[in-house]
Amino acid sequence: MKKIMTFPMGGVHPPDSKEYSNSFSIRNAPIPSLAVIPMQQHMGAPAECLVNVGDKVEEGMLIGKSTGYFSANVHSSIPGTVKDIQEIYLPTGMKSKVVLIELEGEFRKPGSKSDDWRSASPKDLLDKIVNMGIVGLGGATFPTHIKYNLKPEVKLEYFVVNGVECEPFLTCDHRLMLEKTNEILEGIEIINKIMNPQDIYIGIEKNKPDALAVFEQTIGAKGLPFKVMPLKVKYPQGDEKQLLKALIGREVPSGGLPLDIGAVVSNVGTVFAIYEAVCLNKPLIERIVTVSGTAVKTPSNLKVRIGTKIGDLIDECNGVSKKPGKIIVGGPMMGFATADLNAPVTKGTSGVLVLSVREANLAGELTCIQCGKCVAACPLGLNPTTLYKLVDHGLYEEAKAESLFDCKECGCCAFVCPSHIPLVQGMRLGKFMVKKQKVK
Amino acid sequence: MKGSDNIFDKLSRIRGLKRFATIFSTLKGIVYGVQEISVGAPHIRDNIEIKRYMSCVIIALMPAALAAIYFHGLYVLAIIAVSYVVGGLVEVSFAVIRKKDIEEGFLVTGIIFPLTLPPATPLWIVAVGAFFGVLFGKEVFGGTGRNIFNPALVGRLFITIAFPGVMSGVYKMPLSDAITSATPLGLFKADHVITPVWDLLLGMSAGSLGEVFRLGIIAGGLFLMFIKVSNFRIPIAYLGTVALFAFIGGFFAPNVFAPPLLQLLTGGLLYGAFFMATDPVTSPMTNSGKWIAGILCGIFTVLIRTFSGYTEGVMFSIILVNALTPVLDTAILSIKYKAVKK
Numbered sequence: 168m169k170k171i172m173t174f175p176m177g178g179v180h181p182p183d184s185k186e187y188s189n190s191f192s193i194r195n196a197p198i199p200s201l202a203v204i205p206m207q208q209h210m211g212a213p214a215e216c217l218v219n220v221g222d223k224v225e226e227g228m229l230i231g232k233s234t235g236y237f238s239a240n241v242h243s244s245i246p247g248t249v250k251d252i253q254e255i256y257l258p259t260g261m262k263s264k265v266v267l268i269e270l271e272g273e274f275r276k277p278g279s280k281s282d283d284w285r286s287a288s289p290k291d292l293l294d295k296i297v298n299m300g301i302v303g304l305g306g307a308t309f310p311t312h313i314k315y316n317l318k319p320e321v322k323l324e325y326f327v328v329n330g331v332e333c334e335p336f337l338t339c340d341h342r343l344m345l346e347k348t349n350e351i352l353e354g355i356e357i358i359n360k361i362m363n364p365q366d367i368y369i370g371i372e373k374n375k376p377d378a379l380a381v382f383e384q385t386i387g388a389k390g391l392p393f394k395v396m397p398l399k400v401k402y403p404q405g406d407e408k409q410l411l412k413a414l415i416g417r418e419v420p421s422g423g424l425p426l427d428i429g430a431v432v433s434n435v436g437t438v439f440a441i442y443e444a445v446c447l448n449k450p451l452i453e454r455i456v457t458v459s460g461t462a463v464k465t466p467s468n469l470k471v472r473i474g475t476k477i478g479d480l481i482d483e484c485n486g487v488s489k490k491p492g493k494i495i496v497g498g499p500m501m502g503f504a505t506a507d508l509n510a511p512v513t514k515g516t517s518g519v520l521v522l523s524v525r526e527a528n529l530a531g532e533l534t535c536i537q538c539g540k541c542v543a544a545c546p547l548g549l550n551p552t553t554l555y556k557l558v559d560h561g562l563y564e565e566a567k568a569e570s571l572f573d574c575k576e577c578g579c580c581a582f583v584c585p586s587h588i589p590l591v592q593g594m595r596l597g598k599f600m601v602k603k604q605k606v607k
Numbered sequence: 608m609k610g611s612d613n614i615f616d617k618l619s620r621i622r623g624l625k626r627f628a629t630i631f632s633t634l635k636g637i638v639y640g641v642q643e644i645s646v647g648a649p650h651i652r653d654n655i656e657i658k659r660y661m662s663c664v665i666i667a668l669m670p671a672a673l674a675a676i677y678f679h680g681l682y683v684l685a686i687i688a689v690s691y692v693v694g695g696l697v698e699v700s701f702a703v704i705r706k707k708d709i710e711e712g713f714l715v716t717g718i719i720f721p722l723t724l725p726p727a728t729p730l731w732i733v734a735v736g737a738f739f740g741v742l743f744g745k746e747v748f749g750g751t752g753r754n755i756f757n758p759a760l761v762g763r764l765f766i767t768i769a770f771p772g773v774m775s776g777v778y779k780m781p782l783s784d785a786i787t788s789a790t791p792l793g794l795f796k797a798d799h800v801i802t803p804v805w806d807l808l809l810g811m812s813a814g815s816l817g818e819v820f821r822l823g824i825i826a827g828g829l830f831l832m833f834i835k836v837s838n839f840r841i842p843i844a845y846l847g848t849v850a851l852f853a854f855i856g857g858f859f860a861p862n863v864f865a866p867p868l869l870q871l872l873t874g875g876l877l878y879g880a881f882f883m884a885t886d887p888v889t890s891p892m893t894n895s896g897k898w899i900a901g902i903l904c905g906i907f908t909v910l911i912r913t914f915s916g917y918t919e920g921v922m923f924s925i926i927l928v929n930a931l932t933p934v935l936d937t938a939i940l941s942i943k944y945k946a947v948k949k
Contacts, residue, residue: 584653
């Protein structure tokens with residue numbers, strides 16, 4: 168029996184609520200008749216729009232070109248005609264240019280799998296990742312090619328596949344691991360070829376015993392040198408920093424990247440996208456989305472074309488079973504509530520959750536009683552209550568000195584707060600104000 | 608927000624009553640419940656919140672309070688009522704002046720404070736204590752959550768020092784009307800009398816209202832720890848230190864230090880350790896700070912009990928450690944929580 172690991176400091180145990188959707192296989196969502204494709208679907212600079220109104224586009228055609236190193240390509244998810252180009256607000260609150268594509272014409276025939284990558288050079292494989300617009304599908308949508316582009320003198324010690332999926336309700340990674348095990352393993356081999364790390368770990372939490380078993384088995388059968396690591400269930404273990412602390416016991420420095428401690432982390436969804444990009448020559452135009460929550464009639468895991476409206480996904484799951492109180496894009500801990508059913512699915516959309524009125528009703532903000540639960544819950548060892556008070560009093564620079572920018576907004580502090588203080592929003596405000604003052 | 612034309616909203620719109628809007632919104636919350644929807648992440652919350660916190664503390668105090676009523680009659684109810692009315696008035700008037708919401712904090716203070724009083728305390732002294740405790744213990748610092756000292760203890764301390772004559776002569780044995788000043792700790796200090804353990808556990812000894820029925824206090828305290836409303840660190844460190852210190856002291860000077868078991872089961876130690884030292888506002892928020900605070904409380908308690916003119920030291924030690932709390936927290940946070948620098 169392997170030692171079951173976890174990160175040592177902080178963390179919380181929300182009910183994982185995976186039972187709503189974890190037993191349903193991934194099925195295809197309907198093709199949208201109108202795809203809304205944002206140019207900003209990743210961290211970094213938005214892509215530059217390459218099409219004009221009236222242009223014909225093909226499925227998988229490049230319509231947004233990466234505008235620099237810290238950016239990513241955007242492709243059309245359906246064939247059709249560009250109907251309009253607008254600026255809208257995404258559920259994340261970001262404003263983005265979007266291309267509206269009306270469905271028309273023919274889909275590509277799925278190509279046969281090629282094994283050419285085994286003879287390709289790491290440079291070619293990395294270019295493929297750039298061209299196909301691959302970004303991290305765990306939620307942060309960090310452009311993958313930046314992570315994988317190691318300087319020649321750097322020797323990578325660990326590559327970690329993140330199959331933790333610590334957000335409650337979400338099961339898209341879980342289902343992907345069960346149904347696409349071989350593909351994910353081949354994706355890891357491709358990444359192994361690009362970066363050649365010393366060790367490859369696959370971290371999976373203990374609440375997915377079937378995924379753990381199937382990976383152990385398949386890796387054993389294929390004789391691959393990957394290690395499957397069972398982890399204790401604890402939020403936010405799916406965060407890179409916490410995952411690395413749990414698996415290799417090293418701490419990512421303040422303001423640094425995992426690479427600073429010799430590791431790179433990728434989500435299983437990303438690994439699968441890389442497999443599809445390299446072996447099937449398919450750009451990132453689809454992803455798995457969990458549609459769940461207590462108010463959805465048939466919770467499902469759907470394979471969705473980027474740009475599908477979230478309202479269509481809820482319809483595909485037979486609508487709502489009781490009066491909905493809140494619709495969340497993402498997970499319940501870090502996701503964004505939205506009022507717009509026309510909001511599109513982007514590369515970072517891991518879930519669409521509908522909560523009932525009762526769950527959406529939460530007590531209002533009360534006074535801080537200094538109980539220290541947030542201090543104990545913070546996985547980074549920050550002092551959320553003090554940070555919040557500093558921000559609340561407009562002392563942004565002081566908050567910055569108290570490591571405000573190390574906060575990952577995981578929401579552990581606000582989850583445990585008995586006074587329901589909006590700590591996460593306080594941190595965001597503080598960061599925003601510090602950046603704003605700098606610009607001035 | 609929905610349900611906006613209930614009676615309390617209507618009342619608060621009446622012109623002359625606008626000043627008291629905070630009272631109506633509190634009543635509305637009690638009758639209709641909270642109807643606010645959080646917009647921002649996280650969208651799920653732990654099922655603990657302040658109001659539940661406070662109701663749990665009050666439930667945990669019930670065995671001690673009911674025992675006090677059983678032992679000393681309905682006069683106890685009068686004491687509790689005076690404490691609630693006076694404390695509540697101070698709280699509500701401050702909320703109205705500040706135009707802030709009424710905090711539920713005084714619901715806990717209002718019951719914790721009277722239970723620290725001797726059974727025959729005159730009602731006017733109860734009123735003075737409750738007034739002083741809530742006003743100078745809490746409101747002058749800015750209200751619930753901002754106070755440095757436990758308001759119930761501030762009130763108790765004030766009347767102890769202000770009215771020493773009255774306060775030392777008002778102890779009674781349970782189920783009798785005879786006034787005595789011979790608490791078990793006093794008896795030990797004077798004549799080395801050791802009160803039997805079962806008398807102490809069941810409450811058959813002289814002492815303050817809420818502190819004598821110790822089985823009930825232990826049950827209530829364990830209940831709070833079990834449901835994680837109070838943190839286990841402070842009571843364990845506190846009681847453990849008292850026992851250890853008394854044991855070591857008794858080893859060297861058996862006639863000076865009361866034996867560990869007597870120390871644990873006398874005076875307000877259990878009551879203080881379970882219900883007052885654990886007050887989240889005035890105790891450290893870091894876990895190691897909680898251990899240290901408990902240990903310090905224990906050391907001070909035994910020192911004061913053994914070497915000072917007072918027979919009891921729980922109140923003074925907790926107040927002293929309250930004063931050290933911000934220093935402890937700052938020191939621990941700066942030592943322990945350092946982000947790894949690049």
